[in-house]
Amino acid sequence: MNQRPKTVLSPMQRKRLYRIIVVIICCALLWIIFAPGNGLYVLHQQKKHLAVLQEREKELLEDNQELAEDVERLQNDQEYLEKVAREEHGMLKDNEMVFDFSKGKKKK
Numbered sequence: 294m295n296q297r298p299k300t301v302l303s304p305m306q307r308k309r310l311y312r313i314i315v316v317i318i319c320c321a322l323l324w325i326i327f328a329p330g331n332g333l334y335v336l337h338q339q340k341k342h343l344a345v346l347q348e349r350e351k352e353l354l355e356d357n358q359e360l361a362e363d364v365e366r367l368q369n370d371q372e373y374l375e376k377v378a379r380e381e382h383g384m385l386k387d388n389e390m391v392f393d394f395s396k397g398k399k400k401k
Contacts, residue, residue, distance in 0.1 A: 302310065326333045366373045378384040385391065 324332070329335070367377065
């Protein structure tokens with residue numbers, strides 16, 4: 294068996310080797326953090342965006358539930374339907390008149 298003797302690195306070569314290793318490790322860490330599309334920074338941004346979207350979904354579900362209840366009342370509660378028609382749409386019953394006594398702009 295023919296064995297080669299181990300080569301001993303000079304202090305200057307060791308120093309260069311350590312610097313190269315540190316640079317490679319730093320580059321790898323930077324890549325892990327800032328990799329386009331799947332780095333830790335992008336992951337953090339996506340988690341924040343997901344939280345915002347989940348909150349928005351919760352608000353929309355609550356609004357949807359309120360609207361569904363409103364539709365149900367409009368279909369089944371005549372008094373509520375009349376109230377909405379009068380207040381929001383300005384509708385009147387037959388033979389009803391509206392008198393406006395508010396102090397608005399005077400006509401010239």
